[in-house]
Amino acid sequence: MSSQRLASCRLIGSDPIQHDGGGVAACPERIELPMNVDQEQPAEINVPVDISAALRWVDDDRALLAELIEIFLEDCPRRLHELEQAVKESNANGVRQAAHSLKGMVAGFDARPAHGLAAEMEGLGKAGDLSKTSDLLPTLLLEFARVMNYLKVANWREAN
Amino acid sequence: MTKVVVADDDRMFRKAAETTLRRQGYGVATASDGEEALQLIRSERPDIIVLDLIMPKLQGFDVLRILKQDTLTSAIPVIVLSSLTQEQDKQEALDLGAVAYFNKAAFSLGELVKQVESTLTKGQEPCPS
Numbered sequence: 001m002s003s004q005r006l007a008s009c010r011l012i013g014s015d016p017i018q019h020d021g022g023g024v025a026a027c028p029e030r031i032e033l034p035m036n037v038d039q040e041q042p043a044e045i046n047v048p049v050d051i052s053a054a055l056r057w058v059d060d061d062r063a064l065l066a067e068l069i070e071i072f073l074e075d076c077p078r079r080l081h082e083l084e085q086a087v088k089e090s091n092a093n094g095v096r097q098a099a100h101s102l103k104g105m106v107a108g109f110d111a112r113p114a115h116g117l118a119a120e121m122e123g124l125g126k127a128g129d130l131s132k133t134s135d136l137l138p139t140l141l142l143e144f145a146r147v148m149n150y151l152k153v154a155n156w157r158e159a160n
Numbered sequence: 161m162t163k164v165v166v167a168d169d170d171r172m173f174r175k176a177a178e179t180t181l182r183r184q185g186y187g188v189a190t191a192s193d194g195e196e197a198l199q200l201i202r203s204e205r206p207d208i209i210v211l212d213l214i215m216p217k218l219q220g221f222d223v224l225r226i227l228k229q230d231t232l233t234s235a236i237p238v239i240v241l242s243s244l245t246q247e248q249d250k251q252e253a254l255d256l257g258a259v260a261y262f263n264k265a266a267f268s269l270g271e272l273v274k275q276v277e278s279t280l281t282k283g284q285e286p287c288p289s
Contacts, residue, residue, distance in 0.1 A: 059270040064179055071172045100214045104170050104243040107265040115265065119245075 048146040053110030069151045072105055076148055079105065080141060083121070087133045095133055096125030102140075106147060114143045161187040163204055164276065167197035167223065168212035168241075173264070177210060180269040181276065194218025198226060201233055208276055213242040213253065221252060228257040237279050241267060 058065045079101050086094030103118035117140040124133050164186045166177045174190045181188045189204050191197035195217040201209060209227075213220035220240065227233040240258040242249065243265065250261040259279055262271075 057268050058176065059180075059268060061180075064176065067179075068172050068176055071175055075171055097214065097216075100243060101170060104212075104264055105172060107243060108172070108176070110265075 048111055048113060048143065048150050049106075050110035050112075054108055057108040057110075068108070072109075073148055073151060076102070076105060076144060080144055084137065084141070086125075087130075087137050090130050092125050092128045092130055094125070095130065096122055099125055102144065106144075109147065109151070111147045114140075114147050117143050161185070162208070162280065163187045163189070163206040164208050164210060165189050165191065165197065165201050165204060165206040166210045167191040167194070167200075167215065167220070168210075169193060169215045170212070173212070173241075176269055177272060180273060184273050186276070192216075194220060194223045197223050201227065201236070205232075206236060208280055209236055209238045210272070210276070211238050211240050211258070213240060213244055213249065221256065224253065224256045224258060239272075239275055239279060241272070 054065055055062070058068070079098055083095065083098035083102065085091075086098055099118045099121035103115055103122060106114045106118065117136065121133060121136055121140055124130065124136065162185075164181050166174055166181070166188060167190070168174050168177070169192050171192070174192065178188045178190055189200055189206070191200045193216040197209075197211070197215070197220075198218065211220050211223060215223075220242070224238055224240070227236065227238065234257070237259045238257065240253045240261045241264055242253075242261070243263070244250075245263055245265075253261050260275060262275070
């Protein structure tokens with residue numbers, strides 16, 4: 001597998017999300033991420049999603065997985081925006097709810113880093129401990145951007 | 161036709177469960193929040209319910225509590241499929257009357273079908289989770 005080039009993590013309103021695969025996808029909300037991760041990374045080392053696990057989740061139904069990925073790519077930016085708003089407004093229940101939704105959304109893809117960050121954020125919301133949410137948010141947004149970009153560009157249909 | 165109601169605010173999971181269960185010959189209706197789930201269950205009278213716990217408007221715990229207090233719905237088996245992983249959440253759902261509790265992160269759609277089949281065969285007998 002060739003190395004994976006991650007997209008610049010600036011997801012913009014109705015503008016397209018740019019990535020190296022050349023494709024674009026509409027994104028309903030503006031999400032500003034804190035850094036540009038436009039760098040080469042060996043895919044084998046730092047892949048954000050386990051496509052084999054995702055295929056096991058859907059019992060190897062690739063057509064269904066393609067539909068689910070499409071839904072994920074449509075819904076994930078909105079959930080991230082909800083989380084970002086909840087963090088800004090110090091809304092503990094909103095943080096908990098949005099983070100919980102995000103955690104569930106990546107569960108089937110076995111996106112462990114994203115799942116773990118969402119679980120951590122959910123825990124902070126549940127505990128009402130909002131002092132750390134602003135620090136955690138950029139890392140979470142970045143990881144979910146990696147998941148979205150990977151699912152857009154990954155040649156997962158050929159995966160075993 | 162055996163009817164299943166799937167209640168989950170995650171559109172992706174609803175689509176996955178609906179597609180998989182329909183393929184197995186089940187009639188499937190879906191709800192995206194707790195209030196809609198209660199309405200749907202009361203109108204459809206399904207044979208079995210697949211329920212998420214954290215949902216808008218009315219949490220799954222409350223849906224479960226209301227269903228089990230209503231003689232019209234109390235006998236319908238409920239399988240809880242949630243991303244809540246704490247033991248106390250599982251115990252609370254089982255105490256409220258769920259027949260089984262599963263963590264979404266460790267549960268395939270094939271296992272969902274098997275669990276639905278097994279629960280319908282066993283009636284309300286709790287299944288291992």
